[in-house]
Amino acid sequence: MILTPNTPAPDFDLYATPDQRLKLSDFKGKKVILSFYPADWSPVCSDQLALYNETLNMFRNAGAELLGISVDSKWSHLAFSQERKFHFPLLADFEPKGEVAKQYGIYNNDGGEAHRALFVIDEKGIIQWSYLSPDGINPGADGILDALDQLNNGKN
Amino acid sequence: MAHLKTAVSKGDHTLGNPNAAKVLVEYGDYQCPHCGVAFPFINRLLDNYGDEILFVFRNFPLQESHPAAMMSALAAEAAGQQGKFWEMHDMIFEHQAKLSADTLLHFAEKLQLDMQQFSQDWRSQELMSKVEGDFEGGLRSGVNGTPTFFLNGERYEKYASTYESLELMMRD
Numbered sequence: 403m404i405l406t407p408n409t410p411a412p413d414f415d416l417y418a419t420p421d422q423r424l425k426l427s428d429f430k431g432k433k434v435i436l437s438f439y440p441a442d443w444s445p446v447c448s449d450q451l452a453l454y455n456e457t458l459n460m461f462r463n464a465g466a467e468l469l470g471i472s473v474d475s476k477w478s479h480l481a482f483s484q485e486r487k488f489h490f491p492l493l494a495d496f497e498p499k500g501e502v503a504k505q506y507g508i509y510n511n512d513g514g515e516a517h518r519a520l521f522v523i524d525e526k527g528i529i530q531w532s533y534l535s536p537d538g539i540n541p542g543a544d545g546i547l548d549a550l551d552q553l554n555n556g557k558n
Numbered sequence: 559m560a561h562l563k564t565a566v567s568k569g570d571h572t573l574g575n576p577n578a579a580k581v582l583v584e585y586g587d588y589q590c591p592h593c594g595v596a597f598p599f600i601n602r603l604l605d606n607y608g609d610e611i612l613f614v615f616r617n618f619p620l621q622e623s624h625p626a627a628m629m630s631a632l633a634a635e636a637a638g639q640q641g642k643f644w645e646m647h648d649m650i651f652e653h654q655a656k657l658s659a660d661t662l663l664h665f666a667e668k669l670q671l672d673m674q675q676f677s678q679d680w681r682s683q684e685l686m687s688k689v690e691g692d693f694e695g696g697l698r699s700g701v702n703g704t705p706t707f708f709l710n711g712e713r714y715e716k717y718a719s720t721y722e723s724l725e726l727m728m729r730d
Contacts, residue, residue, distance in 0.1 A: 449703050452623050457697060487622045542702035544560070 404507045404519060404534045411436075411523045412505040417476040418491040424469070426527065433466035433553065434523040435546055438508055440515040440537055442474040442482040442492075450518070450540040455488050457543050464550035466522070469493055473500050473515055508534060522549040560700030560713040566614050569688070571643045574604055574611045582727065583614040583708040585696040588631060588650045589624035589657055590704045592719065597651040599721040607728055615647065617692040618704050626657035629680075631689045633662040636679035640671050 405411070411426060411434075418424040426434065437454065439447040454461075454468055461468050471493040474482070479492040495502045495516065503509040503516035510517050520541060522531040531549035535541035566572070566581055584600065586593040604613060617635075619627035630650050637646035649665045650657065666676045679685060696706070700713065707714040709727050716726050 452620060453697075453702055455622050456620055456693075460694065460697070489622075540702040542560075542700045543697045544700040547698055 404532050405521070405529055406532060407530055409529045411521065411527050411529050412502070413527075414493070414495075414502045414505075416471070416493040416495060416502065418479075418493055420476050420480060424491060424493060426523070429467060429523075430527060431525050433464070433525060433550065434521075435461060435466050435468045435550075436506075436521040436523065437468065437470050438503055438506065438516040438519040438521075439470065439472050440510070440513065440518060441472055442478045446518075446538055446540050447472070448486065451488060452486060453540070453543060455486070455490070457547075458489055460543075460547065461550070464547070464554055466550055471495055471502065471516065473503065510537075520546060522546060522553070524553060560708075562708040562711045562713075563699045564695035565711075566612070570614045570616065571638060571647075573608075573613045573644065575609050576612055578610050578612045580610060580727065581612045581614065581710055582714070583616060585616050585618040585692070585699075585701045585704060585706045585708075587617075587619050587624055587627045587704040588634070589627040589654065590620070591654070592703075593705045594651055594654040595719055596705045596717075596724070597648075599724045602721055603724055603728075606725075610728065616696060617689045618696045618701055618706070619689065619693065620704070626662075628689065629659060629662060630657050632680050632685055633666065635685040635688060636676050636682075637666065637669060637671060639679045639685075640675065642669050642671065645669050 413426045415423055415425045441447060451470055458468060468490045473495050475496050476494040479494055483492055500509045508517040508519040518535040518537050520533045521529055524530045530553055533545050562583060617631040619631045621628045634643055634646045634650060637643055646665060646669060666673060707717055714727060717723050
């Protein structure tokens with residue numbers, strides 16, 4: 403089962419580049435968008451991430467950082483990110499494979515990949531919105547933007 | 559089902575019949591090959607059913623994937639300031655494979671635009687804000703790639719990169 407709103411987001415410590423690791427707890431005090439996707443290089447993932455690459459300003463204006471995450475290795479992420487000119491980190495949920503995806507309840511045991519899933523996490527590390535998309539469908543950015551709006555308006 | 563969050567208004571570029579029962583909105587990117595494929599289908603649809611449709615084009619440039627998408631969108635908007643939006647729109651799609659600042663300037667000359675005015679408008683913050691406004695409205699409406707069509711405010715899911723799949727909208 404995908405983790406639902408008001409659940410504390412499980413922390414993780416994963417490679418973002420070949421020599422740098424990122425923890426969710428590094429982002430305390432900021433909102434985080436976690437975008438799980440099945441695989442680097444596959445067509446829908448690329449379109450989805452290419453779309454988010456264009457919307458980083460809107461995410462950042464709403465006080466949120468975007469993290470992509472899949473079971474691919476840090477080296478695949480590096481090549482993928484350079485080729486597509488992504489301006490946000492891709493995390494390698496690679497060893498033990500899919501452990502973080504399992505904790506968030508969106509691991510696909512049959513395919514050995516993460517499902518396509520989105521989480522918006524607030525400044526205190528609590529999941530405020532989550533969405534499981536059909537693997538073959540690019541969920542767009544509207545759900546994320548609505549969730550961030552709700553968080554930001556709720557505070558005002 | 560995704561809904562169009564930004565209603566069609568005076569600021570939009572439109573073709574066809576303003577009173578038509580069918581309003582088709584496209585979110586497009588001038589450098590996206592799929593939009594290039596859709597371009598002649600739209601023209602054919604308008605040729606065949608121009609009285610029955612209002613067609614609206616909105617900008618959805620994916621700048622990192624398509625380096626000339628934003629400058630092309632701005633060029634069409636700048637031409638629009640001189641009443642030649644659709645002429646520029648068509649010229650850009652007809653020469654999609656070779657878009658650059660130079661070719662866009664050349665198109666502006668060919669359309670006999672006031673070049674000083676064009677250069678100024680092309681770089682104006684006002685038009686940049688308009689294009690960014692299109693993009694944000696599209697995102698919030700659930701546009702996840704290009705082209706995305708909305709028929710009377712609902713995302714049109716039947717389009718499958720053929721004229722026939724687009725024409726199906728006339729039977730809805």
